[in-house]
Amino acid sequence: MKFASIAVFLFGGLGWAFGQNSGTISGTLKQHSGEALPEATVELVELNKHTLTDQEGKFSFDHLTEGNYHVKIQVIGSDEKIVEVKVKDNEPAVINYQLEKENISVIQEITLSSVTNKFSKKESPYVSKLPLKNMETPQVYISVPKELIQEQIAVNLGSISKNIPGSGIPMLANQGRVTFLSRGFTTEPMVRNGISGFSYTTIDPANLEKIEAIKGPSATLFGSNLSTYGGLFNRVTKKPYNGFGGEVSYTAGSWNYNRFTVDVNTPVNKDKTVLFRLNGAATYQKSFQDLGFSNAISIAPSISYQINDRLSLLFDIEYGHEKGTSVVRFNPFLGSNKVQSIADMKFPYNRLFGSNDIAYETEMMNIFAQMNYKISDHWTSQTVLSRARSTIDGYITAINGVTDTTARLQVMKGNTNFIATNIQQNFIGDFQILGHRNRLVVGLDYYNNANSFDRVTVNGTAFDFTSNAPYAANQSTIDNLAASGTPRIEKNGDNSYAVYASDVFNITDKLLAMVSLRADRYQNLGVTNIAQNINTGDYWQTNFSPKFGLVYEVVKDKVSVFGNYMNGFTNKGGSDFYGNTFKPEQANQKEFGVKGDLFNHKLVGTISYYDIDVKNMVRQDPVNNLFSVQDGGQRSKGVELEFTANPFKGFNVIAGYAYNDSKMTKADDKVNGLRPALSGPSNLYNLWMSYQIMNGELKGLGIGFGGNKGNHSFQTNTTTAKVIIPSYTTLDAAVFYDHKNFRAGIKVNNLTNEQTWSVRLTPQNPTQVLGSIAYKF
Incomplete structure (x- = not known):
């Protein structure tokens, strides 16, 4: 160049x-x-x-x-x-x-900021693992930057995901783990800085620069361990920068909510080639329900070292510790041929049906290291290592219906450990072939899971959840039941060895073609019963995952049309009645759409249509019901629209709409032709508008307003039983003041006190008020 x-x-x-x-x-x-x-x-x-x-x-x-x-x-x-x-x-x-021409660094993440459209920060080195601009990428992705996170006083991943079309109400697991929706499939934030960064515990957003929702089956570049058929969520963390600065903040709110955060950055040496940054947070809160709490702390240090003009290192750690009670997870009694709504079941919205001593403790540690070496003017070597560990101790609860008005508490007591190791080696080139620009990444990927379980599951006595009488389940009661229970003591794991390549070729200055392929060799290590020292279920599988894309820039750097064919897969073990071993499940997506970046970045957006066809799904054998067959299918089609806009100075908008039509196409009679229960609403809307005074004595003062809307969905959806989750509309508002030395704001979530539930029938927060103040230095 x-x-x-x-x-x-x-x-x-x-x-x-x-x-x-x-x-x-x-x-x-x-x-x-x-x-x-x-x-x-x-x-x-x-x-x-x-x-x-x-x-x-x-x-x-x-x-x-x-x-x-x-x-x-x-x-x-x-x-x-x-x-x-x-x-x-x-x-x-x-x-x-x-x-001379745009360059997106693959060593450090370069954030292309816009003075006007502050919510639009699209460019990313992670989406394609190549230096591609959004307008050159034949894939849809949405970014939620820290500027929007700060303005909305978004204190958890669920609050941040409100800005992602189609993500829905987050499903919160009982140990703080959060799951979103993407194109009708449940999807977790398993990726951090483009590589494994999973956590089966709460992930604090204190060190987030932005979140990227990368849409569609993405196994070709990211593997099946990190992506689903709907896509993946990539957490981009804050990196050290050249200068001293930072901020401390305090947020307080409803239900004794207290949160303290710190962000400090400083050069370490005189030449500013060694940089250090520390992010941390402590959050203490009670539930809006009669009982329930969560106390959490997170620390995230990072350091970068520019060794010389060709070699750089980046090293960071995420550590988190939390103690809290499980959120409500209600599994209703399913009567034959019954259609019911959670809103009509008389299940109390504001009761935990447990006690504060039935709590869990979690600990997570994610280690990330990246070495970049500039081999030549046209080739770069990138070596990345990630090690992620999550530990869960204590009590995790669910509420299972016994009749229409009674239920019992199910408690899982014990210890669970999850460890994942991911090593990647990428060679990234940007060179000319016969006068045409060519960008190529060739990578090697090793991924290992190692999980262990030592826990016992017990059931309490039935209780009438429509009664106002207190339910006296406590730690002593559960411990007595667990003493006579049968523990699950086992371990499992798997290895994945992969090689992939992705090439983007400029046919002309405006027409680009992408061809990608992944070869994956998967080893499932099976399940080992530690007490009996017996291992079962181990197997090997090989899979190839292709990806193709075309982009034509109708107006260079302003309007492009694109299309893609993408693949995702899931490894499946076992065999059918005749002894035929199962093959990997496959999902193939066809998509086309239009991207725009107009009026000097004042209007940036994407509209696309996708069609995802899942095949080789394992289902119960209709003839030999003790076995399974591999001929099931699911079809997910839809339209997505997202844009950020700055119509005039100080006024910014982010909005989106997602329509998803998902059906089981060849499945068991009870669900065939029906929408899968975990697919969420078929129509989802998101909107946030804010205006900030840019000049004069009131410069920095602003207001924001927005909301989310979804139609009805299902917790259970079969021909014999349905549990309906009602449609919802939630509205939020904020007032804020942003000065060069401090920032203050007040946010009201769920203004109209709407009752909403996740797909696990977890009641969501009623009206909540948050106030925040930050000192910047």
């Missing part, structure tokens, strides 16, 4: 005397768009000194003696550039550079 313009200006002027070493070299590095390029490597060759550009793209070398110097600029995907500079005492030498 060449530079369109290189201007070297030597300015003379008055300055302060620094003896014989008073010379300076400074400058600014910009992208093709004119926006700053932070975190780029700059070297002063003669002195072997390195530095990084700051968030405004600026750099400097001070206290230099007179003489001639060479300044070397290194940007991944661009040719190395060396400029000769003459330094004189008290006469600063200024170097300003602008790249």
